[in-house]
Amino acid sequence: MSKHLKSNVIPPSRQRETPRTGLTWIGQSMKRVEDPRILSGKGGYIDDVSVPGMAHAAMVSSPHAHARIIRIDTTKAKAVPGVIGVYTGEDMATVVEPCPSFASPPITQHAMSVGKVRHVGEVVAAVVAEDRYIAEDAADLIEVDWEVLPANVDLETSATATGDALLHPDDRDSNVALDESFSFGDVDQHFEQADHIIKRQLRWHRSSAQAIETCGVVAQFDPFKGGYTIHSNSNFYNFIPFVIGGALRVSPGELRIIPVLTGGSFGSKVFNHKIIILTAGLARLAGVPVKYIEDRLEHFTNSDSHGSDRLYDTELAVTEDGTFKSLRFTVMDDYGAYLQFGVGTHGNAMAQVTGPYRIESFGMRVLAVLTNKTQQGPYRGFGSEVTNWVMERMADAAAAELGRDPVELRLQNMIQPDQFPYMIPTGNIYDSGDFQKVLAEAQAMFDFDAWRDRAAALRAEGRCVGIGLATCMERSVYGPTEWWSLNNRETPGFTLTSTPEGITVRLDPSGKMFVTLNSPMVGNSPETVVAQILAERLTIAPEDIVFNYSDSQSGFNGVGPQGSRFTAMIAGACVSASIKLEEKLKRFGAHMLQRRPEDVELRDGKVAVKGLKDQEKAFGEIALTSSFFRLSFPDGEEFDSGIETTAVYDHPLSTDPAEDRSHLGIFYPIVGHICHIVAVEVDPGTGKVDILDYAAVHDNGTMVNPRTLAGQVWGGTANGIGTTLSEQFLYDADGQFTNPNFAEFAMPTANEMPRNFKLGHVETPSPFTEYGIKGGGEGGRLGAPSALTSAIEDALSDRGVKITSLPVTPPILRGLIRDAEQATTG
Secondary structure, rough: OOOHHHHHOOOOOOOOOOOOOOOOOOOOOOOOOHHHHHHHHOOOHEEEEEEEOOOOEEEEEOOOOOEEEEEEHHHHHOOOEEEEEEHHHHHHOOOOOOOOOOOOOOOOOOOOOOOEHHHHHHHHEEEOOOHHHHHHHHHOOOOEEEEEOOOOOOHHHHHHHHHHHOOOOOOOOOOOEEEEEEEEEOOHHHHHHHEEEEEEEEOOOOOOOOOOOOOOEEEEOOOOOOOEEEEEOOOOOOOOOHHHHHOOOOHHHEEEEOOOOOOOOOOOOOOOOOHHHHHHHHHHHHHHOEEEEEEEEHHHHHOOOEEEEEEEEEEEEEEOOOOEEEEEEEEEEEEEEEOOOOOOHHHOOOOOOOOOOOEEEEEEEEEEEEEEOOOOOOOOEEEEEEEEHHHHHHHHHHHHOOOOOHHHHHHHHHHHHHHHHEEOOOOOOOHHHHHHHHHHHHHHHHHHHHHHHHHHHHHOOOEEEEEEEEEEEEOOOOOOOHHOOOOOOOOOOOOOOOEEEEEEEEEEEOEEEEEOOOOOOOOHHHHHHHHHHHHHHHHHOOOHEEEEEEEOOOOOOOOOOOOOOHHHHHHHHHHHHHHHHHHHHHHHHHHOOOHHHHEEEOOOOEEOOOOOOOOEEEEEHHHHHHHHHHHHHHHHHHHOOOOEEEEEEOOOOOOOOOOOOOOOOOOEEEEEEEEEOOOOOOOOOOEEEEEEEEEEEOOOOOOOHHHHHHHHHHHHHHHHHHHOOOOOOEEEOOEEEOOOOOOOOOOHHHHHEEEEEEEEEEOOOOOHHHHHHHOOOOHHHHHHHHHHHHHHHHHHHHHHOOOOOOOOOOOHHHHHHHHHHHHOOO
16 A cells, blocks of 8 residues: 555545456447447437527637737628628627636636637627528628737747737736646655656647537527527536526526537537537527537637647656656646636646656646637546656656666556555545556567567668557546646635536336436447446346436436546446335335345346246336336335436545645546557658557456447547647647648548557456446547657667657658757768
8 A cells, every 4th residue: 555645544435336257247348229329310419409490600700819809890791681690799798708717717708709819710700690501601791800919829938928919918917827836745855866867848739639520509598588498519518507607697597408419529528618608699699599510610720629738847856776756847838818627637637647656756837828829628638648648758768868678667666556545646546456467468469579579670671660668547537626626726716526427217117217317428338338237237138228318407417428437437326226226126026026125136127036936026017016006015105106216426536635735635546557559660751650560458447348448449549649640730920720621630540540459458446436447438548649659769769869749740750850860960
C-alpha cells in the first residue's frame, strides 16, 4: 500500500457484486442491441426531428479573428420571400443572457456576438426562414461593417498583449485568464537532491474529433407556459436545464431537453449549450419552432470543441540508479477566445499525471492564455492524453540520458501490484492494477525481442525502422471536482460534487422487461451492456429487455457517457435495481408457490423453489398476477401491485479537494492501464510514416462485452494515430483558420490504419465497482500518441532526430530530418 495513504482516508468499498468467474452474460461478446435500428436507418438523429410549423436557421459568421462590429445591415435579407426573421446579437440579448462558464471568475460569452468578435466563425447574425435554402440565401445578403483589431495567435505574444489586443478588456486586464501554481509533496527538495534533472520543452498542437454528425438543435418556445422544449444531440442533457436555465431566463423545470441518437461525439457534444441557447433564443424571437444544424465549416470554426493546445517546460528529477523522484512543469495553454470549462482539462490530467510510476512529488504552474482562435472543449482524453504523452516523452528522455534500456527503466519505476490502492501526489488514487503483467502481455503479443532484432537488421540495411513502447494510465469514472479543483480558491465556480447514474426497470405482464435509461446513446453501447448486466443479475434473456430513454423532465439521475464512466456507473444502478426487483419477485413468487421467500431463487427468468425443477413461476406470470389480481396476495404495502423500481447509483469513491489545495481529493480513482507497442518505418525523403505492426494490451477491469470494448480501443487508437501523424488546426498571423475542411485537415482513413493490429486484455478487477468493471472508452487515444512518437524517434535515432512536438506530419518530419542532417554536417 502506498505510504501516501497514511495521511488520508479512503472511504470503504460499497461493492456488492464481486468479480468472479463462471458468469453467464458478463464477459460475452454479444452483438450490439442498438445496431439493427441504426443500420436500418431507423435510429432517429437530430436532423430526423421535425415538429409542426418548424422553421430553419442559417448563421452569418465572422470572417475576422478579432474585430468590432460597427454596423449590420439586414434590410435585403428581410425582404427575401420565405424569411420569417433576421436577428443580430443585440436582438438576441433581449431574450437570453450570456452563456454559462465554468471559469472562475467567468468570461463573458454570448451565443451570438454583441459588439465584438473574437475568432473566425463566431456568429454575428441569423436568419430564420421557411427552409434552410431560403435562410442561407438571405444570410448571404447581410452586410457587416467591421473595425479590425490586432489578432493574437501566438501564445507568448498574446500573454503580454495590451490595449486593443486584449480579448476581454471588460472581464480581464490581460489575456492570461488564469495563472496558478500547485505543489504536491516535497518538489523542491527532490530536485535539490536529484542526481539528474531531465529537461524537455514539449508542444502539443490543437485538433478535434470531427464526428460524422455535427451539433444540432430543434427548439420550441411555449409563450403561454414560458418554457422550452428542446431536442438536442448533447450527451449531457439532464444537467443542461440547470446549466442554461438562467441564460434562457427560465427555471430549470421549464426546460424539457429531449435526447436523440447521437452520430458520434468523442467529447464534442458534451454540452452543446451555446447552440442550444442560440437556437432557443431564435425560436423565442421568431415565434416558431426552429431547427439549426451546424454545417461542417461551422462545426470546425464555432463548435467550441477544439482539443488541447499546450506548451510544456518539463523537468524530471532522477537519482543515480534511475529512480524517478519528482515531476514538475510549467504549461502555457492556448485556450482560444473563451474559457467555457475553465481549467478542467488540467484537473482531469491531475488524476494520473505521474503515470504508472512511483513519483513522490509533483509541481505545476498553469497559464491559461486567451487567443483569437476557437475555444477549447472536450476531446477524447480531456487533457490526460497530453500528460500521458509528456510523461512518456520524459521517460524516454531519461532512458536516453542515463544510457538505460527504456523498458527496464519503466519497470524499475512502476507501482507494484501489492501497493494498491496507491495514492499519487495530487491526492487521487489508483484503485488496482498489474502494470508489469500488462507490459509483459504486450511484449509477448508483439514478439518484442524478435522485432528489436529485426529493426536493427533493417536499420543496418539503411532503412529507418523503429519500435516504440508506451505504458500509460486510463483514468475512468470521473468525479466532477476535476472541473473546479484548480480554480481560484476564493471563487471556485460551479462546485458540483455529484455524478450519479440512474435506471428505471419495470417487469411487464407480457414477460418483457422495460428499461428506461437516463443517458443518451452517443455511439457507445448502453443498451447492450445494460442488457448483459441485468440478464446476469436477474437471469432474464437479453432479448426480453426493451429500452427507452427519458428526457430531462421524466428522468434526471444520469450524467451520461463521458470520462469513460458509463459502464461502471450504470452497472451500479443495475445492481441496485436488481436487488430491489429480486426481493419483490421472490416475495410475490414465493406466495404464489406457497413457499417462504428464502426458499426460492431466480432461475432462467423464473422464481423457482431451490433444488426443485418443476416448481417455478415465470416472471411474466408473476407480473401479470401482481398487476391485475391484487386480491390474490395478502394486504400490506409489501404486496403493492406491479414489479417496478427506480435506482440511482452515486460515484463509488470520491472526496473533496483540500481547502488549501494541498491535495485535490479522490476524483478519478477507477484506473485502467494500457501498453501500446508499435513498429514503424519512416521514409526520410518524404517524411511519410508507415505502421508495420501494432499491439495494444488494455486492463479495463472486468470486461462486460469484449467486442464493444474492442471497438472503443480501435476507435480511440485511430484518433491517436490522427493526432500523432496528420491532424493539426492551422492559423495564420491574422488569425485566419486556414484548414477548416477535410481536404486540408487530414484525418486518418482505413488506409492509414495498421494492417496488423493485435489487441489483448488483462483483467484486474476494481475492488470498488460492481463486478470490478473499469472504464475503457478513451484508452486508445491515451496511448497511441506516446507509442508512435517513441517509434518514430527510434526509427530516426541514427540521424539524431528528437520528437518534441505533435503532430509529426510528413512536411514537419522531413524538416526535422533536414535540420538534424544540417546539424551533423555543420
